[in-house]
Amino acid sequence: MSRTSFGTVTLVLALWLAGLGASAQFAKFAVPFSYVHLQYPDAETELGWLLTLISSVGAVLGMTAGVLVARAGLGRTVVTALFLGGAISLWQSTLPALPVMLFSRVFEGISHLMIVVAAPTLMAQLASDRYRGLCMTLWSTFFGVSFALMAWFGLSFVEDQGLGALLTGHGTYMILTGLVIWVCLNRFGPTLSLPAEGISLAIVLKKHLDAYRSPNVAAPAVGWFFYTLTFVSLLTLLPELLPPESRATIAGLLPLVSIAVSLFFVSALLSRFSAVAVTVLGFALSAVAIALFFAGFSLPFVCIGLFSALGLIQGASFASVPELNLTNEARATANGAVAQMGNLGNLIGTPILLVVLANGGPPAMLMTVLGLYCAGGLAHLVLRRVRNSCAIQQQP
Known part of the structure; x- marks a missing residue:
């Protein structure tokens, strides 16, 4: 070396x-x-x-x-x-x-x-x-x-x-x-x-407007918002719904499963697919994992499957920043947007799911989470279509 x-x-x-x-x-x-x-x-x-x-x-x-x-x-x-x-x-x-x-x-x-x-x-x-x-x-x-x-x-x-x-x-x-x-x-x-x-205030406001109007800069942040709405919230709320005898073991395993998938599977997938495609796959599999609960699978099994799928979103979302933004200035702006949306998701995610859980119980909370994952994947698909449309319009 x-x-x-x-x-x-x-x-x-x-x-x-x-x-x-x-x-x-x-x-x-x-x-x-x-x-x-x-x-x-x-x-x-x-x-x-x-x-x-x-x-x-x-x-x-x-x-x-x-x-x-x-x-x-x-x-x-x-x-x-x-x-x-x-x-x-x-x-x-x-x-x-x-x-x-x-x-x-x-x-x-x-x-x-x-x-x-x-x-x-x-x-x-x-x-x-x-x-x-x-x-x-x-x-x-x-x-x-x-x-x-x-x-x-x-x-x-x-x-x-x-x-x-x-x-x-x-x-x-x-x-x-x-x-x-x-x-x-x-x-x-x-x-x-x-x-x-x-x-100045005008420059900051213009930066916000330009960033969230750009399908390249905004895409990682928008997807990350839907991810952070649920990740910390579920780490907080799900353990209380698990069987007491397995609660501590599964609660400790969930973030580790997500990290392992992010490290060992995302890198391999990125060698063949775009980071956006892997992120969309993560949202789709996360929604499927939640759906398994309503199909009768046990909650511990669903939790492990869910956090495995979330590992794909975790790793690929950050990889999409340099993939979609080719200059360092655009990448700094995109990372700022990711930080902004991620903090917003962390800030409001747990209170929202707590309200849903209190009023509708675990099924309502999980159905809400399923909807958020569908929205996250759909947002990426819409922004990809916008990027493709812009690329076609720019062709001579």
Whole structure:
């Protein structure tokens, strides 16, 4: 392996590690939530904001992040965001009063957003055409892997060392990862930047309009919205519907099944099919898995089949960003849209399904999820038809 190739692989892996740190900005409070409640025993609904404030920032500012990344540069943005996130987590380890902790989560949301926009854009720029799909598939696992690691090791760590120690560890991890990426960029990284843009309310609004009118930029984000409406929601709600004797085992298995399918099957499928086609296949199979419940199959079987199918959407959605958008500027914009729609889906998905579950029971909830998957697949097909129509019109 040449020095350049080694440096590229190292930098790509370091960027994926940055993604794990960004996901842990959610997981460090979501997974040990009972310990968070012990720390703030007088808080009730306010604690939910610890989980949702980051999503709120991304839902509002996701597209704006694409403009800011263009101004600051990809590598500089990732490193700065990691240092910012690390410093905030170290400060949070002092366990301040809840209003102050909530205020810090707003700035942490900015750190998270800049990482999830700039890091995958940088990975796509670093990778060759041959390995770009594999890199994006690897990136797509960051959320699930981070939550799994937090469940396996974080809970016992908090039990032994306390919540503050976990936050200290996360902050240290973020800063060290930022240092590794900074060193790799200086030693191995080519010039990695995007055309600088001014920033104003008019520019941001125009960016939103242009992005969601583009069938290339909007497609990954629209599909991702339907995915995120259900993924975290189902991880939260489905375990309570499973038989008590198998609940813990299946709940722990579901994200791992999704990650495994994303890593080992999506890459193989992308060598023969487009990322959009694999994403549509994932939505179709997810709908079929839900339909099996109404055909009389057991819920544990349905859950495993469903999360296997969701792994296709997970991996192929990120791979569709560089596939559909050929310039780094367009990719940054598309990743901003993905972040925006993903955060919006995470923000409203669980409340929506909770209302449906409370009023109609599990069958109504699962039928709603089935409908969302059909809508996600159909949205991709419609946008593909629009792209084909535009291509025909542009032919001489």
